[in-house]
Amino acid sequence: MATTVATAPIRDSGWIGVLKSPQTARLLFPFAVLALWYLIYFTIDSRIFPTPVEVLEFMWEEVTLTSGVRYSSVAENLYVQFAISILRLTIGFFIALILGTVIGLAMGLSKSVNAFFHDWVMAILAMPALVWALFLGLALGFSHTGPIIAVILAGLPFVIINVREGVRNTPRELFDMARAFDVPQNKITRHVLVPSLMPFFFAAIRYAYAIGWKGLIIAEVFASDRGMGWTIKFWYDANRAKGVIGYALFFIIFAVILEKLVFDRLSEKAFKWRPQVNAVQMAEGDFGGVTQEGFLLQESQVHGGVPIESMEGESRDG
Amino acid sequence: MEASQSRVWRASREMAEIKVENLHKEFGVGEDRVVALENVSLGVQGHVFVSIVGPSGCGKSTLLNILSGIETPSSGTVTITQDNRDAEPGYVFQAARLLPWRTVMDNLLFVQKDRSDATRERCQRYLEMVQLGDKGDKYPGELSGGMQQRVGIARAFSIEPDVLFMDEPFSHLDAITARSLRRELHEMWRQARKTVLFVTHDVGEAVELSNRILVFAKGGRLEDDLQVDLPFPRDPSNEDVAIAKAKVLRKFEELDLVAT
Numbered sequence: 193m194a195t196t197v198a199t200a201p202i203r204d205s206g207w208i209g210v211l212k213s214p215q216t217a218r219l220l221f222p223f224a225v226l227a228l229w230y231l232i233y234f235t236i237d238s239r240i241f242p243t244p245v246e247v248l249e250f251m252w253e254e255v256t257l258t259s260g261v262r263y264s265s266v267a268e269n270l271y272v273q274f275a276i277s278i279l280r281l282t283i284g285f286f287i288a289l290i291l292g293t294v295i296g297l298a299m300g301l302s303k304s305v306n307a308f309f310h311d312w313v314m315a316i317l318a319m320p321a322l323v324w325a326l327f328l329g330l331a332l333g334f335s336h337t338g339p340i341i342a343v344i345l346a347g348l349p350f351v352i353i354n355v356r357e358g359v360r361n362t363p364r365e366l367f368d369m370a371r372a373f374d375v376p377q378n379k380i381t382r383h384v385l386v387p388s389l390m391p392f393f394f395a396a397i398r399y400a401y402a403i404g405w406k407g408l409i410i411a412e413v414f415a416s417d418r419g420m421g422w423t424i425k426f427w428y429d430a431n432r433a434k435g436v437i438g439y440a441l442f443f444i445i446f447a448v449i450l451e452k453l454v455f456d457r458l459s460e461k462a463f464k465w466r467p468q469v470n471a472v473q474m475a476e477g478d479f480g481g482v483t484q485e486g487f488l489l490q491e492s493q494v495h496g497g498v499p500i501e502s503m504e505g506e507s508r509d510g
Numbered sequence: 511m512e513a514s515q516s517r518v519w520r521a522s523r524e525m526a527e528i529k530v531e532n533l534h535k536e537f538g539v540g541e542d543r544v545v546a547l548e549n550v551s552l553g554v555q556g557h558v559f560v561s562i563v564g565p566s567g568c569g570k571s572t573l574l575n576i577l578s579g580i581e582t583p584s585s586g587t588v589t590i591t592q593d594n595r596d597a598e599p600g601y602v603f604q605a606a607r608l609l610p611w612r613t614v615m616d617n618l619l620f621v622q623k624d625r626s627d628a629t630r631e632r633c634q635r636y637l638e639m640v641q642l643g644d645k646g647d648k649y650p651g652e653l654s655g656g657m658q659q660r661v662g663i664a665r666a667f668s669i670e671p672d673v674l675f676m677d678e679p680f681s682h683l684d685a686i687t688a689r690s691l692r693r694e695l696h697e698m699w700r701q702a703r704k705t706v707l708f709v710t711h712d713v714g715e716a717v718e719l720s721n722r723i724l725v726f727a728k729g730g731r732l733e734d735d736l737q738v739d740l741p742f743p744r745d746p747s748n749e750d751v752a753i754a755k756a757k758v759l760r761k762f763e764e765l766d767l768v769a770t
Binding site: 365366368369370371372373374375379383384387390464465466 | 605621
């Protein structure tokens with residue numbers, strides 16, 4: 193029966209096919225998490241560990257402002273805390289982006305500038321966000337400044353490295369082509385240099401945002417009396433796990449929504465010339481430690497494994 | 511000066527002239543010094559298709575890069591003139607070198623002096639000449655390698671240059687695609703009546719396309735200057751063409767270029 197060999201793989205049809213599909217697996221994951229949650233709930237001392245229903249109830253109360261708990265004399269609620277955090281994140285994010293782009297461009301263009309900054313960029317990368325948070329709290333007290341600087345410091349190295357690699361990977365042969373055709377320099381900059389930097393710049397934006405968030409939350413825990421981080425700590429101090437988990441979920445939901453609604457759409461627009469690969473896939477699964485892995489992965493794919501020393505440390509405390 | 515719309519190329523009173531005198535080019539210093547071109551002098555004038563052949567490393571691409579201004583010579587002079595002014599060159603590269611983030615049409619417009627309607631029409635006309643008239647709004651990544659190289663050819667022709675420099679434009683393509691592109695290119699050259707300098711390592715290709723073949727040897731020396739007086743279009747299977755090719759190959763053997 194040698195004829196049975198080289199045929200197409202047998203595909204499961206009907207229900208079995210549906211059950212085995214990746215979509216089903218993806219949908220199944222939250223249920224697995226819920227099951228695990230209940231398992232933990234029933235095995236450990238459940239005085240402080242909430243059920244998912246309790247967390248959802250808590251979140252609903254926060255959203256509808258019916259919990260009755262106010263955290264300070266000021267009438268501060270979920271929306272106010274969120275607004276404060278987003279303001280800090282936005283300011284820090286843009287400063288990191290601008291500063292990182294300038295430094296990254298300079299490092300990519302000049303070996304001396306690269307040598308000047310290189311060790312310091314690595315040092316900032318190696319420094320845990322927690323240390324920044326504690327230091328900023330001590331140095332600046334409780335204000336907007338500390339958390340904003342934390343966002344900048346968290347995001348800056350990623351912007352710098354991405355922009356620098358972008359400059360180093362500009363396509364020489366396209367510049368030569370443009371020069372052979374006598375294309376004016378400003379046109380070359382707009383149509384060759386800038387577009388060739390875009391994939392790296394988009395990666396920089398995503399990392400600065402995702403890691404900036406984490407830096408911000410930590411800084412708010414230790415160096416602020418407002419914001420999402422501070423609120424999470426408030427519920428921690430109150431010994432209410434449902435508050436900690438609930439606010440962490442708010443944070444995750446917001447981050448994912450922004451990722452899908454803003455960044456994915458922006459990169460879809462910017463990279464429609466790429467038929468198969470797009471930046472969405474490049475930075476898929478973008479939160480938490482995955483970012484770091486994704487970054488290293490991308491690094492090794494694009495540049496044949498340029499080792500980025502001391503890249504760990506960041507995701508552990510984030 | 512301006513040609514009527516029905517004409518593919520603007521009329522010009524005189525032909526372009528390329529003059530190369532004592533051109534010398536070296537890379538590196540000391541031990542690593544490599545001579546790419548050694549005292550090369552040559553002149554090319556008029557509606558000719560000149561092929562530059564030789565083994566890899568004989569400096570033929572370097573010569574083209576210097577002629578088009580991408581590289582500067584170590585010594586010697588190059589003048590490319592048309593009607594007593596600097597001539598405008600077009601360039602076709604080994605790889606298509608298209609901007610992947612611009613559509614085919616925008617790639618052509620990128621090298622134009624302006625974006626007027628007339629310019630757009632001209633670009634469209636050259637896209638049609640390479641049979642890509644309907645692909646103007648596609649991105650290069652959506653086209654095959656042969657199509658991309660066609661776009662590269664259309665781009666070079668679309669600026670209506672006085673001289674055309676081509677650096678092994680078909681070497682990355684499969685034999686059948688290369689063959690049909692060679693025919694298209696030749697037809698465009700015939701209509702445009704311009705000066706073409708065509709670098710190749712393929713003697714058959716050189717014999718099929720050119721009136722004149724410049725043979726370079728390793729070390730960047732111009733060894734021979736051959737005329738090929740056969741009518742166009744030349745079919746590679748034609749006896750005369752085959753004989754001409756054999757002659758050139760024999761010349762290669764005499765110059766001891768084949769083994770290298």
